[in-house]
Amino acid sequence: MAPRSSTCASKPFANVRGRRVKTAPEAPVRPDVYPFFDPRSSTVQYVVSDPKTEASAIIDPVLDFDEKSGATATASADQILHYVEQAGLHVVWILDTHPHADHFSAAPYLKEKTGAPMAIGEKVVAVQALWKDIYNTPQLPADGSQWDHLFRDGEEFRIGSLEGRAMLSPGHTPASITYVIGDAAFVHDTLFMPDGGTARADFPGGDAGRLWASIQEILGLPEDTRLFTGHDYQPDGREPRWESTVREQKQANIHVAGKTEAEFVALREARDRTLPMPKLLLPALQVNIRGGCLPPPEENGRGYLKIPLGAFPNAPWD
Numbered sequence: 001m002a003p004r005s006s007t008c009a010s011k012p013f014a015n016v017r018g019r020r021v022k023t024a025p026e027a028p029v030r031p032d033v034y035p036f037f038d039p040r041s042s043t044v045q046y047v048v049s050d051p052k053t054e055a056s057a058i059i060d061p062v063l064d065f066d067e068k069s070g071a072t073a074t075a076s077a078d079q080i081l082h083y084v085e086q087a088g089l090h091v092v093w094i095l096d097t098h099p100h101a102d103h104f105s106a107a108p109y110l111k112e113k114t115g116a117p118m119a120i121g122e123k124v125v126a127v128q129a130l131w132k133d134i135y136n137t138p139q140l141p142a143d144g145s146q147w148d149h150l151f152r153d154g155e156e157f158r159i160g161s162l163e164g165r166a167m168l169s170p171g172h173t174p175a176s177i178t179y180v181i182g183d184a185a186f187v188h189d190t191l192f193m194p195d196g197g198t199a200r201a202d203f204p205g206g207d208a209g210r211l212w213a214s215i216q217e218i219l220g221l222p223e224d225t226r227l228f229t230g231h232d233y234q235p236d237g238r239e240p241r242w243e244s245t246v247r248e249q250k251q252a253n254i255h256v257a258g259k260t261e262a263e264f265v266a267l268r269e270a271r272d273r274t275l276p277m278p279k280l281l282l283p284a285l286q287v288n289i290r291g292g293c294l295p296p297p298e299e300n301g302r303g304y305l306k307i308p309l310g311a312f313p314n315a316p317w318d
Contacts, residue, residue: 008108008146008293028183029162033228034083037240038062038076041103041280042231044242047080048159048181049089055160056084057093058116059179059186060230063106063292067280070305072294077106081113091116092159096288097188097230098176099127101203101281105292117148118291121166121177124150128289130174130204134308135286146291151177169218171211172199178218185221188230190214194248195235197255198264202272203281208265215256223247276316282307 029050036045041062049056058080064073084091091114094107098121107118128142144150151157151166158164164181172189179186189199190211198215201208218227225246232240251257255267278284283305287294295303 008291031159031162031182031184033184033226033243034087035228035242036076036080036083037232037242038103039240040064042233042240043100043103044228044230044232044240045076045080046186046228047083047087047089048162048184048186049087050160050162053160054087054089055092055158055162056089057095057159057164057179057181058084058091058110058114059095060097060100060188061094061106061110063104063109065104065280065283067283072104074106074109077109077113080110084114090114093157094118095179095186096120096292097179097186098173099124099131099285099288101284101288102231102278103280104284104287104294107292109292111148119149119151120144120147120291121168121175122150122152123168123170123175123177124289126174127205131285131289134204134311135306136308137286137306140290146289146293153177167217169214171201171207171209171214173203174205176214178214180221180225183222183224184226184228185218186228186230187218190218191227191244191249191253191256192229193232193235193241193244194252194257195238195254196229196233197253198268199231200272200275201268202275208268208272209261211268212261212264219246219250219256221246223250274316276318277312279318282311 032049032051034047045061046059062076064076094110094116111118125144132140153168155166162182167178169176169178169190201211223246227244229242232242297303
């Protein structure tokens with residue numbers, strides 16, 4: 001695995017802005033979507049591209065991290081770069097759906113390699129404010145300045161000829177957003193595959209009622225909309241899957257289909273009380289609220305992760 005280099009100190013795209021497109025409505029273009037499944041974190045990363053212009057965006061990329069040795073590597077991100085090069089694509093956005101609790105973001109590394117700006121939803125500042133207190137890092141800027149662009153709810157953007165829209169989808173975290181790009185929606189940690197149900201809502205700032213509302217907004221998209229989930233935990237040991245449709249989720253999602261809001265909230269909260277924290281939550285959040293930048297080196301030239309003791313005293317153990 002190649003060692004990671006960083007451009008965390010550089011901000012060449014500070015003036016990037018999404019655009020509100022005022023063209024006549026057309027049938028959504030069907031983007032090409034290529035998934036990369038990371039078995040260590042059960043994360044699905046995506047390259048979504050415009051077949052007309054070969055413009056592309058990378059969504060939720062993973063920086064490899066070995067918690068036993070403290071080593072990072074870029075094998076997963078380099079696999080994405082190899083695909084982009086072989087397919088003749090040019091990257092115009094590097095998008096995270098939220099600050100992840102189960103892997104480090106590779107966005108800064110991919111920005112260095114492609115020159116594309118990094119973006120996330122504007123509510124990331126709420127997550128930064130929560131977690132900087134947990135980590136006791138008052139010097140951390142909780143203003144989203146670690147990214148090149150912060151998307152507003154409903155803000156539109158372009159990937160070549162593809163029209164994209166950022167849709168605020170809180171519940172799993174306050175900052176979670178869905179990217180609707182052509183006929184595809186990247187729904188991160190809201191809906192899993194129908195046999196996997198939905199994401200947990202018990203992290204700081206999470207809320208099962210808000211998650212229900214976000215899911216209903218996603219399921220309000222056209223029924224043939226392709227939904228791409230951010231994780232697949234392979235229920236009953238089946239092979240990884242990540243693509244469904246609005247119609248399939250409405251009919252078969254084990255946490256949502258046939259449920260009222262009250263039933264969903266009761267189910268979600270009861271299930272969350274039984275779940276241990278993700279093994280990388282405390283290392284990952286302190287990196288991801290910094291835009292994927294690792295802690296800076298100390299006087300001996302080595303960086304250190306900070307683990308708050310007793311942050312979740314009532315969480316079940318594995």
